[in-house]
Amino acid sequence: ETGVTQSPTHLIKTRGQQVTLRCSSQSGHNTVSWYQQALGQGPQFIFQYYREEENGRGNFPPRFSGLQFPNYSSELNVNALELDDSALYLCASSSAGGGANVLTFGAGSRLTVL
Amino acid sequence: GQSLEQPSEVTAVEGAIVQINCTYQTSGFYGLSWYQQHDGGAPTFLSYNALDGLEETGRFSSFLSRSDSYGYLLLQELQMKDSASYFCAVKGRGGATNKLIFGTGTLLAVQP
Numbered sequence: 001e002t003g004v005t006q007s008p009t010h011l012i013k014t015r016g017q018q019v020t021l022r023c024s025s026q027s028g029h030n031t032v033s034w035y036q037q038a039l040g041q042g043p044q045f046i047f048q049y050y051r052e053e054e055n056g057r058g059n060f061p062p063r064f065s066g067l068q069f070p071n072y073s074s075e076l077n078v079n080a081l082e083l084d085d086s087a088l089y090l091c092a093s094s095s096a097g098g099g100a101n102v103l104t105f106g107a108g109s110r111l112t113v114l
Numbered sequence: 115g116q117s118l119e120q121p122s123e124v125t126a127v128e129g130a131i132v133q134i135n136c137t138y139q140t141s142g143f144y145g146l147s148w149y150q151q152h153d154g155g156a157p158t159f160l161s162y163n164a165l166d167g168l169e170e171t172g173r174f175s176s177f178l179s180r181s182d183s184y185g186y187l188l189l190q191e192l193q194m195k196d197s198a199s200y201f202c203a204v205k206g207r208g209g210a211t212n213k214l215i216f217g218t219g220t221l222l223a224v225q226p
Contacts, residue, residue, distance in 0.1 A: 004156070033212045042118075042201050042216030043157065056211030090157065094212055101145060101164070103212055105156040 002027050004093050004106035012112045013081050021076040021109045023091030029104065032074040034066060035090040037108070043090055049074055078111075086113045116140040118202055118217035125223045126192055134187045134220045136202035144205035146178050146185045147214065152198045160187065160200075189222075197224045 005024045013019050025032050031050045035043035045058035049068035063079040072093070078085055088108040094100030118138045126132040138146065145164040149157040161169050163178035163185060175188040189196055199219040206213030 031212060040218070042203070042218050043214070044216070045206065045211075045213040048211050048213065056206075056213050058206075058213065088154070092157075092212065100212055101147065101162045102159045103157075103214065105149075105158070107156040108154075110154070 004091055004104050006089075006091050006106035006109050008109055009107070010110045010112075012114060014114050015081055015083060017081050017113075018077065018079045019081060019111060021078075021089050021091075021111070023074045023076070023093075023106060025072045025074070025091075025093035026104045029093035029095045030072050031094045031100070032068055032072065033092050033094075033103070034074070034076045035092065035105075036060075037088040037090055039087070046076070081113045083113050086111060116204060116206065116215045118204065118215065120200075120202055120217040120220045122218070123221045123223070125225060127225050128192055128194060130192050131188065131190050132192060132222065134189075134200050134202075134222070136185045136187070136217055138183050138185075138202070138204050138217075140183075140204050140215070143180060146176075147203045147205075148174075148176055148187045149201045149203060149216075150198050151201065151219070157201065192224050194224050194226070197222060 033048040034046040037043040048056040052068045067075045090108045092103040092105045147162045148160040151157040161176035178185040201219045203214040203216045
């Protein structure tokens with residue numbers, strides 16, 4: 001079975017720009033969640049998508065938005081980038097619609113905002 | 115709110131045993147998980163405890179005491195490849211999401 005794949009692996013943006021990160025969930029998984037991991041910190045929950053709808057959100061502003069597609073893949077969009085948005089963005093998938101005890105993470109997209 | 119505390123760094127030698135502690139504060143408890151993350155890589159699930167006691171998976175074991183809001187990860191027969199960051203995590207309020215609250219992580223350095 002394939003794992004969680006994310007793209008791009010690295011990218012550099014400037015303040016005020018917009019970015020789209022992509023995630024393909026593990027085969028058989030229907031739920032995707034996104035996390036932000038700043039350097040030296042643990043991952044922080046951004047939001048979760050199930051059945052193409054957001055069904056859980058962390059403490060992130062509305063300029064962080066997402067989509068889930070019928071094939072369960074997902075996008076994370078961040079508008080009006082700020083320097084503090086520089087981080088590793090992790091996608092995690094599971095099969096239980098939110099009741100999972102095990103998440104499968106991708107290797108992440110490392111975003112640098114200059 | 116919800117928070118987790120872990121030691122920031124631990125150093126041990128190959129073949130040794132190391133214990134990484136985690137204390138948590140949470141309103142509502144849905145289980146304690148452990149993840150391993152090699153430098154810049156994907157966090158990988160190690161173990162999950164919903165009930166008190168010890169869970170063993172090969173060289174790794176995890177313990178939970180709900181009355182003490184405390185758990186630990188025990189790594190035996192340490193290998194160089196075990197050098198990584200280890201995170202404890204609790205499920206966020208509301209069991210309907212995969213919202214995990216992570217600790218800040220423990221960087222384990224295994225020396226020869």
